[in-house]
Amino acid sequence: MGDILMSTIHLHARMNLLFASGPAPLEVDFTLKAGSLTGLYGPSGSGKTTLLRILAGLTTPEMGLIRVDDQLWLDTERRINVPTQQRNVGMVFQDAALFPNMSVRENVQFAAENRRDPIVEELLELAGLTSLANRKPATLSGGQRQRVALIRALARRPRMLLLDEPFSALDFETRAQLLSELVRLHQRFGTTTVLVTHHQEEIQRVADRFIKLERGRAAFIEPSAKAQPSIEGVITALRPEAGLAKIQIQVRNEQFTLEIPLNPSEWRLGQTVRVLMEPAVPVRKLD
Numbered sequence: 001m002g003d004i005l006m007s008t009i010h011l012h013a014r015m016n017l018l019f020a021s022g023p024a025p026l027e028v029d030f031t032l033k034a035g036s037l038t039g040l041y042g043p044s045g046s047g048k049t050t051l052l053r054i055l056a057g058l059t060t061p062e063m064g065l066i067r068v069d070d071q072l073w074l075d076t077e078r079r080i081n082v083p084t085q086q087r088n089v090g091m092v093f094q095d096a097a098l099f100p101n102m103s104v105r106e107n108v109q110f111a112a113e114n115r116r117d118p119i120v121e122e123l124l125e126l127a128g129l130t131s132l133a134n135r136k137p138a139t140l141s142g143g144q145r146q147r148v149a150l151i152r153a154l155a156r157r158p159r160m161l162l163l164d165e166p167f168s169a170l171d172f173e174t175r176a177q178l179l180s181e182l183v184r185l186h187q188r189f190g191t192t193t194v195l196v197t198h199h200q201e202e203i204q205r206v207a208d209r210f211i212k213l214e215r216g217r218a219a220f221i222e223p224s225a226k227a228q229p230s231i232e233g234v235i236t237a238l239r240p241e242a243g244l245a246k247i248q249i250q251v252r253n254e255q256f257t258l259e260i261p262l263n264p265s266e267w268r269l270g271q272t273v274r275v276l277m278e279p280a281v282p283v284r285k286l287d
């Protein structure tokens, strides 16, 4: 699919906001590398949604410049402000907001350039939704609905994908699954993506960079500079079985069993071990 666009996005904006603690400006100036995935986090009311709305053209800052490759989407000085419909931005929110009277396939087709665009079937397949393609959104689980919303946003071949806490209403396991799916789709299409999350530890391994917002101020954090979340436990049983080492670990009052395809000859009972919490997705890096 040669027509997928990987865009470099530059945003410089200043906007006076009324925070819970009083008025203060949202001030940001950054470049999102083509094909990157940026995690955006910060306390409630720090300006995350406003930042996405500025990128999408739903909110206009007092001063701002948005350049997407060689196109100017916003230049307040020169009174340039490309409307949302012409910016070609894919958006997914916490609520999937699918068309209830359309099937899964029709929802995706509606977003694509035309009904027969091969991207529709490819996206359904990639998201494991082919068998559910004729179902209506009301008959799907919350996780499946968010999956449809995600591929519907990609069916437009957007220049930028803005995800505002799309998985936060889901349970831990479903969130982890959808995150793996998002990474797979991102690796396939490379759409420059911003993902707002309250669970930054869960996207630690998948984001190229993080932007932390605090009362309108942005700090940039490289994932490698952050510690992996982990828990400590004690080995309470070692059971080698058919090429697998079964290790029982006690963490506080709970027992966990790990199965590892190695002979852990150096491990011993009572040893303290650290278990890293990593989502089951491949580590990825941009140059």
Ligand SMILES: Nc1ncnc2c1ncn2[C@@H]1O[C@H](COP(=O)(O)OP(=O)(O)OP(=O)(O)O)[C@@H](O)[C@H]1O
Pocket: 016, 017, 018, 019, 020, 042, 043, 044, 045, 046, 047, 048, 049, 050, 051, 059
């Ligand atoms: N157009 C506007 N003019 C002035 N203030 C605004 C405007 N839009 C939002 N605000 C204020 O800016 C602050 C940031 O809001 P925003 O929704 O961007 O935060 P958030 O980080 O997305 O929060 P949450 O995590 O709770 O969704 C809030 O205090 C909000 O009231």
